[in-house]
Amino acid sequence: xxxxxxxxxxxxxxxxxxxxxxxxxxxxxxxxxxxxxxxxxxxxxxxxxxxxxxxxxxxxxxxxxxxxxxxxxxxxxxxxxxxxxxxxxxxxxxxxxxxxxxxxxxxxxxxxxxxxxxxxxxxxxxxxxxxxxxxxxxxxxxxxxxxxxxxxxxxxxxxxxxxxxxxxxxxxxxxxxxxxxxxxxxxxxxxxxxxxxxxxxxxxxxxxxxxxxxxxxxxxxxxxxxxxxxxxxxxxxxxxxxxxxxxxxxxxxxxxxxxxxxxxxxxxxxxxxxxxxxxxxxxxxxxx
Amino acid sequence: xxxxxxxxxxxxxxxxxxxxxxxxxxxxxxxxxxxxxxxxxxxxxxxxxxxxxxxxxxxxxxxxxxxxxxxxxxxxxxxxxxxxxxxxxxxxxxxxxxxxxxxxxxxxxxxxxxxxxxxxxxxxxxxxxxxxxxxxxxxxxxxxxxxxxxxxxxxxxxxxxxxxxxxxxxxxxxxxxxxxxxxxxxxxxxxxxxxxxxxxxxxxxxxxxxxxxxxxxxxxxxxxxxxxxxxxxxxxxxxxxxxxxxxxxxxxxxxxxxxxxxxxxxxxxxxxxxxxxxxxxxxxxxxxxxxxxxxxxxxxxxxxxxxxxxxxxxxxxxxxxxxxxxxxxxxxxxxxxxxxxxxxxxxxxxxxxxxxxxxxxxxxxxxxxxxxxxx
Numbered sequence: 001x002x003x004x005x006x007x008x009x010x011x012x013x014x015x016x017x018x019x020x021x022x023x024x025x026x027x028x029x030x031x032x033x034x035x036x037x038x039x040x041x042x043x044x045x046x047x048x049x050x051x052x053x054x055x056x057x058x059x060x061x062x063x064x065x066x067x068x069x070x071x072x073x074x075x076x077x078x079x080x081x082x083x084x085x086x087x088x089x090x091x092x093x094x095x096x097x098x099x100x101x102x103x104x105x106x107x108x109x110x111x112x113x114x115x116x117x118x119x120x121x122x123x124x125x126x127x128x129x130x131x132x133x134x135x136x137x138x139x140x141x142x143x144x145x146x147x148x149x150x151x152x153x154x155x156x157x158x159x160x161x162x163x164x165x166x167x168x169x170x171x172x173x174x175x176x177x178x179x180x181x182x183x184x185x186x187x188x189x190x191x192x193x194x195x196x197x198x199x200x201x202x203x204x205x206x207x208x209x210x211x212x213x214x215x216x217x218x219x220x221x222x223x224x225x226x227x228x229x230x231x232x233x234x235x236x237x238x239x240x241x242x243x244x245x246x247x248x249x250x251x252x253x254x255x256x257x258x259x260x261x262x263x264x265x266x267x268x269x270x271x272x273x274x275x276x277x278x279x280x281x282x283x284x285x286x287x288x
Numbered sequence: 289x290x291x292x293x294x295x296x297x298x299x300x301x302x303x304x305x306x307x308x309x310x311x312x313x314x315x316x317x318x319x320x321x322x323x324x325x326x327x328x329x330x331x332x333x334x335x336x337x338x339x340x341x342x343x344x345x346x347x348x349x350x351x352x353x354x355x356x357x358x359x360x361x362x363x364x365x366x367x368x369x370x371x372x373x374x375x376x377x378x379x380x381x382x383x384x385x386x387x388x389x390x391x392x393x394x395x396x397x398x399x400x401x402x403x404x405x406x407x408x409x410x411x412x413x414x415x416x417x418x419x420x421x422x423x424x425x426x427x428x429x430x431x432x433x434x435x436x437x438x439x440x441x442x443x444x445x446x447x448x449x450x451x452x453x454x455x456x457x458x459x460x461x462x463x464x465x466x467x468x469x470x471x472x473x474x475x476x477x478x479x480x481x482x483x484x485x486x487x488x489x490x491x492x493x494x495x496x497x498x499x500x501x502x503x504x505x506x507x508x509x510x511x512x513x514x515x516x517x518x519x520x521x522x523x524x525x526x527x528x529x530x531x532x533x534x535x536x537x538x539x540x541x542x543x544x545x546x547x548x549x550x551x552x553x554x555x556x557x558x559x560x561x562x563x564x565x566x567x568x569x570x571x572x573x574x575x576x577x578x579x580x581x582x583x584x585x586x587x588x589x590x591x592x593x594x595x596x597x598x599x600x601x602x603x604x605x606x607x608x609x610x611x612x613x614x615x616x617x618x619x620x621x622x623x624x625x626x627x628x629x630x631x632x633x634x635x636x637x638x639x640x641x642x643x644x645x646x647x648x649x650x651x652x653x654x655x656x657x658x659x660x661x662x663x
Binding site: 007008099100101102107186188189211212214215221222223224225226227228229230231233235236237243246247250251254 | 329334
């Protein structure tokens with residue numbers, strides 16, 4: 001990448017405000033989750049109430065969690081143990097390839113915010129959260145900690161190199177224990193089938209596609225030399241009405257392909273403009 | 289000074305530098321067409337767009353037509369400023385040939401030759417100058433008093449005028465397209481006119497008359513010819529009264545003979561009765577009103593003095609007299625080519641001017657460009 005072709009938004013800048021907003025969002029989602037106990041997509045994705053076993057009832061516990069049918073059959077009180085209580089691992093796969101430096105607002109900035117919010121959300125639910133960047137950096141949060149360490153990790157990310165989401169998916173061994181996998185990136189370098197191969201029994205998958213406004217709705221730009229910061233490829237094109245219509249068709253086909261494939265695999269998918277705040281992105285994915 | 293190009297005469301060709309202006313505008317208009325460089329992660333999608341038919345491709349978009357109109361308008365304005373004028377076919381140049389018809393020009397060019405100095409000059413002029421004429425050139429001849437027009441030398445001027453003439457005022461005619469035709473090169477500086485001098489050897493002959501004698505120049509000195517003065521007559525045609533008496537006395541005093549007969553080559557003065565046109569005076573001839581023939585209530589002395597001055601003024605010298613300076617040898621024939629006539633200053637019919645139409649076209653084009661500029 002030459003200096004003349006510097007990326008507009010290669011870095012991440014987050015502070016404590018992100019943690020506060022994420023915690024606030026997690027609390028709202030918790031309340032909303034109770035309401036969707038009957039089973040919305042978000043409830044399925046987070047799976048906080050998913051039944052994994054029984055344990056004896058302890059005095060003072062909420063009677064609504066008592067397994068009444070087991071009490072009737074065995075004559076002893078047992079409560080249902082949910083996945084959250086059993087302890088789980090989340091994996092947030094974060095694309096930090098050079099193309100994530102496109103913006104503004106920068107794709108990597110928004111992706112980092114989403115990843116940070118997911119970490120806060122996971123920690124709040126007692127899950128161990130592993131954030132893996134395509135650049136090789138990794139953060140593993142346990143014991144409900146998601147504070148300064150998380151911020152430092154996110155602020156250290158930088159959009160560079162050509163390794164993207166595909167590389168992360170190929171390293172599935174790193175997060176084999178994860179029951180929740182989140183893909184956060186532009187998803188433009190990845191076919192849906194490659195990502196959805198991560199779905200298996202006992203694991204849910206959510207894919208978050210983030211596109212810069214320039215990629216989401218380019219507008220009539222006239223003559224443009226597009227360049228791919230990862231492969232240094234260039235393409236000169238007159239971005240006018242006809243080419244915009246064709247671009248929109250291609251983008252819709254890409255998004256529809258992801259959406260259909262995700263639906264077939266009971267995975268969540270959403271494609272968002274980076275102008276959307278991370279709360280909106282997560283609501284779209286988790287249904288909060 | 290005009291400059292001829294593309295069938296037009298351009299009055300101010302330096303204005304062509306202004307053509308750089310529309311060129312600069314066009315270059316500036318092309319600047320924004322250089323593609324903007326933008327990073328994207330969706331290059332794969334744009335590749336598909338480019339491969340799809342009718343998606344615009346990568347061809348360069350044209351310069352807005354309003355810019356073309358503006359440049360055309362500016363070009364028309366610049367051309368208008370350059371002053372284009374069509375060349376009027378066949379009438380774009382005028383030559384003026386000044387002819388020295390003073391007595392010197394009519395003296396023999398060589399001893400015992402029938403050819404005078406002027407004739408030799410004309411011959412030289414035809415040899416050297418006729419080849420410079422273009423088809424359609426206009427030629428005018430001027431002897432200091434009268435104008436003639438035509439390609440050939442005026443035949444009427446081949447003979448010496450009865451009344452001696454002065455050479456033209458050469459200083460007034462030193463310009464492109466002027467030709468000085470003379471026997472002796474004028475003693476003034478010449479810059480742009482052409483010079484055709486016939487030259488000639490010494491021409492001995494009568495110089496003056498002194499009473500009844502004649503003074504001749506023999507090529508070296510003056511020789512008195514006793515009783516050699518030629519007969520000179522003053523002819524009265526219908527004039528009488530006191531004036532006739534006065535003329536008789538005046539003529540006798542100057543050795544002139546009074547005549548009332550038919551016109552003669554010896555006449556040096558003719559007095560005639562004026563008609564309705566009134567009295568008239570010219571070299572060699574006076575026309576007199578009947579009322580002027582008598583002095584009436586006027587002082588006779590004043591009458592005599594006045595008429596004596598008029599008669600002296602109108603009386604011609606004897607034919608064939610030339611001063612020694614005119615008879616002296618004047619060397620060889622000379623031809624010096626000067627500047628050709630200027631098509632814009634020659635007074636000929638000017639060609640059609642296009643400035644106005646071009647300015648109008650320029651205004652229209654610029655207005656159309658302004659209307660068509662996207663807002």
